[in-house]
Amino acid sequence: MIGVNAKAAFHYPPTGLEEYTLRLILHLAIEAKRQRVKTVFYAPRFTHEEIPNMRLKTLRASFMWTQGRLALELFFNPPDVFLNPEQILPLFAPTKSVITVHDLAFEIYPQYYPAWHRYYLHKVTKRSVKRAKRIIAVSERTKRDVAKCYGIPLRSIEVIHHGFSSPARTRNDLSIASEIQTTTFPFSLPYLLFLGRIEYKKNLMTLIDAFGILAKELGQSFSLVLAGSDGFGASEIRERAKQSWVSRAIHFPGYVNKEQKYLLYRHASAFVFPSWYEGFGLPILEAQSFGVPVVASNTSSLPEVAGEGALFVDPQNPESIADGIFAALTKIKTRQILIRRGYQNLERFSWQTSARQTIKVLTNL
DSSP states (O other), X not given: OXXXXXXXXXXXXXXXXXXXXXXXXXXXXHHHHXXXXXXXXXXXXXXXXXXXXXXXEEOOXXXXXXXXXXXXXXXXXXXXXXXXXXXXXXXXXXXXXXXXXXXXXXXXXXXXXXXXXXXXXXXXXXXXXXXXXXXXXXXXXXXXXXXXXXXXXXXXXXXXXXXXXXXXXXXXXXXXXXXXXXXXXXXXXXXXXXXXXBSGGGTHHHHHHHHHHHHHHHOSOOEEEEEXXXXXXXXXXXXXXXXSTTGGGEEEEEOOOHXXXXXXXXXXXXXXXXXXXXXXXXXXXXXXXXXXXXXXXXXTXXXXXXXXXXXXXXXXXXXXXXXHHHHHHHOHHHHHHHHHHHHHHHTTOOHHHHHHHHHHHHXXX
């Protein structure tokens, strides 16, 4: 019997971890049934209509769910193997436990995290990777960082990329401008798009500076849209935007739901992802699926994930970022190549493949 922590799949509002967990468990259920592997999925509630016919176990608790209610379940009714798609192990997890490590930015760039949060992430991640029988890393870069930061043998770490399901890219009869204007977004075409948490780690201050440089070349016709929920450093990032000479062209629409997110991707002139560090970088694949040219940092896992479907820039250098965006916007052949290679890059990522590789790790235990 394989037990799986499915809690994150039913958390709202969803972020990258929640999307990863939902898609993984849906395909794990299919693959486990095909291989006749018994599975049970734990969560405090199951609310998603896409959940197929599989064994679900509701573990209700108002607080301390992972280290309380789930831990007790694993103690009294332990599965043969336990998988947590998050990088933490509950108390009393079976000896044969597997965790997925998504991101070690708090170890590589500790200055971009609150002290208490950094301390917590370091302690629980270090303890969990040392207890886990196997570790799944979402990229080769994450694998190397886990081994380096915590002294884990490389043979104990398996790289399994995220899958990807392309959303529909259909257009309705409305003009692009009309579609944008009917939403609550206070900007019009054309615009550059960043989508992710508004936080220090995403290097948005440098992006804002780069946008100021770019505006001197392109004029002030373009907007910069920084979409996402506020994180650590959001107030300073917004202040940098206010101080920019192109402040009126910089917009923070906040958290966007799935429909709004797809609308933003569909009509963006370019997608810019200048993060200091990413364990994977799912928004790059989302942008590529909508045929949007991508400009991304040349650091961490981003070259691994984006493949040949992005222009890579130095995240420390606003001029480098501005030059990359300028090329993606103005060089027609470059745009065409980026779009074509972006579509091709998506073929490397499949949730079915991810689920099969995960089941293999689990059954081998």
